[in-house]
Amino acid sequence: MEAKQLIELNNHRRTELTPKNEKYYTDFMLYIRLQFFLSEQQSEEILLEILEHLIEGQQEGKTAPDIFGDDPRAFADELIEQLPNENKKSIVQFFLGIALNLFSYLLIIRGGIILIGSYFKEIDLAVYPVKASMISLLILAFSLFGVWFIFKIINHSLFKEKKSMVKDSIKVGLFGSVGMGLIIAAGYFLPNIGPAIDISWYVYLILGGLLGVVSWGLKKLPK
Incomplete structure (x- = not known):
């Protein structure tokens, strides 16, 4: 079975x-899945095997600690060492998909704001490509780092009896606030370098839609 089918069977x-x-098991499963560079196919196969083994043991009156031990993190680390890494093509597809999705949403939102705002006041359509590129790279870097940061928080909270959801939410909120502040500051303080071009609202919508289609197509490519 493909990884997607294994995930569906696992959920059932x-x-x-x-x-x-x-x-x-859920903490164990998340810990494995949060390892970015592991083979998704191999990871899902071993997770399903462990789940089947746990269900069989449960029918005999055993608990997960009885079967796998009281240190699931150590057990998971042992398995991770034996699992192969994901191929480079899949890793590139994953991160490229995140980037394309992000810019697709940003462009569509930008186009929608200009379209709606133009009914109430005159909108400045001027865009400075150099400045826009620098801000776009900053947004991309912040977003990718944000994915890593959130996954790290989730990873740290696993295998604990009491999870500090409030504390973790505060960390994520502060991270988001700081990142948004940096992006806004960059837009305000970076100089307008080079020539400007006017971009209408429909251009943003078209470009955003095209990026969305490309991102969707990447997900359909064989890994």
Whole structure:
């Protein structure tokens, strides 16, 4: 089965677990899936094998710690060392898909704001390509770092009896606020370098739609 089918089967089979076993396994599953560079196919296959083994043990009255031990993180680390890395093509597709999706949304939102705003006041359509490129790179870098930062917080919260959701939410909120502040500051303080071009609202919508289509197509490519 392909990775997507394995994930669907995993979601279905997990409903058979007791609450305690489900928590143990879910943390274990997330820990494995958050390893960016592991082979998705191999990871999902081993996760399903572990789930099937856990369900069988549960039917015999055993708990997840009885079967896999009291240190699921150490057990997961042992498995990770044995799993192969994802191929470079899939990794490039993943990060490129994130970037294209991000800029697709930004362009569509920008076009929508100009379209709606133009009914209330005159909108300055001038865009400085050099400045826009610098801000775009900053947004991309912040977004990719944000994905890593959020995944790191999730990873850190796994395998704990009590999870500090409020504390984690504050960290994410502060990170988002600081990042947004830096992007706004860059837009305000960076000089307008080079010639300007006027871009109408429909151009943003068209470009955003095209990037969205390309991003969707990347997901359909074989890995």
